[in-house]
Amino acid sequence: MTPKEFFDKVVEMRRCQKEYLKNKRQIDLRISKQIEREVDEEIERVQKILHDKQNPQLFLTMVNMKILDLPLKAKWYEMIESGNKKEEYREIKKYWIGRLAKCGGRNSYEKTGFYCKKGICFSCITRGNGFHPKEYTHVRFRFGYTKRTMLFELESITIGVGNTNWGAPDNECVFILKLGKCIKKNESKDSTEFQPKNS
Incomplete structure (x- = not known):
């Protein structure tokens, strides 16, 4: 996921969350929960990359x-x-x-x-x-x-x-x-x- 795609997903998630608080529509809640899972997965993926980079030997091995x-x-x-x-x-x-x-x-x-x-x-x-x-x-x-x-x-x-x-x-x-x-x-x-x- 690119930084722009990540940003757009967070914006859409917040929009759906606000819509749900305003109108209590289940569709908004479902969409926001789905996007929230995708955002969490991307955060986990990036954290893993950062962790691997902090271990130079493992990171260089993975790259090669x-x-x-x-x-x-x-x-x-x-x-x-x-x-x-x-x-x-x-x-x-x-x-x-x-x-x-x-x-x-x-x-x-x-x-x-x-x-x-x-x-x-x-x-x-x-x-x-x-x-x-x-x-x-x-x-x-x-x-x-x-x-x-x-x-x-x-x-x-x-x-x-x-x-x-x-x-x-x-x-x-x-x-x-x-x-x-x-x-x-x-x-x-x-x-x-x-x-x-x-x-």
Whole structure:
């Protein structure tokens, strides 16, 4: 949120509050409460940034991170959070090739020095060049689409057969995201508001 947007929200909040005091209309109260929540969230966000800046080592580390953001269903999020799941998996399909492969599925040897045959990442392996992942340093898991998150070091992105107990398909190659240590967790107060279903 920009400073101007923040200012406009505060002005609108105060207008609705005054209207409610004057006319006692529930619509004004509801709108003012909604804007108040947005204002509080922005204040919390800025305070967090200021806190991180006061810790130069943490702030510089955060600035230099290349973070992959992934929402997870409750079961997998909680397994990773507990330390029982050390890898996360994604199918080798066009969308994930675009997000995880350095070539994005649109590569030529002349441009990058390695081949990728129409986004089929197995060709990188069979040609002997190895798989070329994007250069992410960390992965941030989100509990569904809530504000509850945890940030991990990302040790590697490879292709192989994963652990079926950790959600990998049986005898099928997938992208394997190998996790390092947990850097930080953000336990949001409203993390259960849009809690993802287990599957």
